[in-house]
Amino acid sequence: MSRTRNVFLVGPMGAGKTTIGRRLAPALGLTFYDSDEVIISRTGVDIATIFDIEGEAGFRDRESRVLDELSALDGVVIATGGGAILREENRERLRTRGQVIYLTVPLDLQLRRTRRDNQRPLLQTANPRERLAALQREREPLYRAIADIVIDTGANDSKRLARDLIKRLSATREPVQPQGR
Numbered sequence: 001m002s003r004t005r006n007v008f009l010v011g012p013m014g015a016g017k018t019t020i021g022r023r024l025a026p027a028l029g030l031t032f033y034d035s036d037e038v039i040i041s042r043t044g045v046d047i048a049t050i051f052d053i054e055g056e057a058g059f060r061d062r063e064s065r066v067l068d069e070l071s072a073l074d075g076v077v078i079a080t081g082g083g084a085i086l087r088e089e090n091r092e093r094l095r096t097r098g099q100v101i102y103l104t105v106p107l108d109l110q111l112r113r114t115r116r117d118n119q120r121p122l123l124q125t126a127n128p129r130e131r132l133a134a135l136q137r138e139r140e141p142l143y144r145a146i147a148d149i150v151i152d153t154g155a156n157d158s159k160r161l162a163r164d165l166i167k168r169l170s171a172t173r174e175p176v177q178p179q180g181r
């Protein structure tokens with residue numbers, strides 16, 4: 001499949017994929033989806049409950065199905081889950097079906113952004129800082145491998161980040177050439 005107008009946001013928990021995606025989509029005239037939220041609305045339970053009942057593998061199967069379905073659409077912004085890049089099939093679909101933006105975040109800030117939330121099952125541990133660092137060590141090369149744009153979310157608010165991204169996305173579009181006469 002050729003690359004489309006689609007934009008896919010990848011990156012770790014708390015990087016701001018959901019927050020930025022929500023801003024980006026209307027500004028680009030695209031439709032926003034959040035894969036975690038689609039899974040929650042389809043199952044009627046939260047992600048922690050899916051992990052409890054079906055295990056992480058069951059959640060990852062659901063995530064792959066939802067990403068395959070949504071990324072096959074044209075004209076969407078998708079905020080993916082932090083672990084969506086773990087499976088090769090997901091990486092391949094994201095890489096070939098749109099532009100991939102990797103949102104990075106410094107560890108201290110990531111910890112602050114995720115601290116109040118008890119919905120992230122992988123952070124229900126005695127040492128969330130160490131867990132976040134370990135996940136990032138494993139996943140960083142996978143995020144980078146498929147990213148067209150990498151942007152640090154540490155310095156700016158989400159409004160400004162969305163504005164910067166819109167500029168960078170339009171700079172990577174192919175210009176339309178006038179026909180020669």
Ligand SMILES: Nc1ncnc2c1ncn2[C@@H]1O[C@H](COP(=O)(O)OP(=O)(O)OP(=O)(O)O)[C@@H](O)[C@H]1O
Nearest residue numbers: 012013014015016017018019081082113156157158
């Ligand atoms: N650029 C930013 N500046 C300030 N706060 C931010 C920024 N981006 C996100 N936040 C805040 O950080 C928290 C986490 O953001 P968000 O839920 O968008 O992350 P996520 O990448 O979607 O995480 P997950 O992978 O767990 O879904 C939210 O409370 C959000 O308001």
Ligand SMILES: O=C(O)C1=C[C@@H](O)[C@@H](O)[C@H](O)C1
Nearest residue numbers: 013036047081082083120121
């Ligand atoms: O980093 C992860 O593996 C996850 C991130 C969230 O977006 C959810 O998809 C879920 O909590 C797992």
Ligand SMILES: [Mg+2]
Nearest residue numbers: 017018036079
């Ligand atoms: Mg999110």
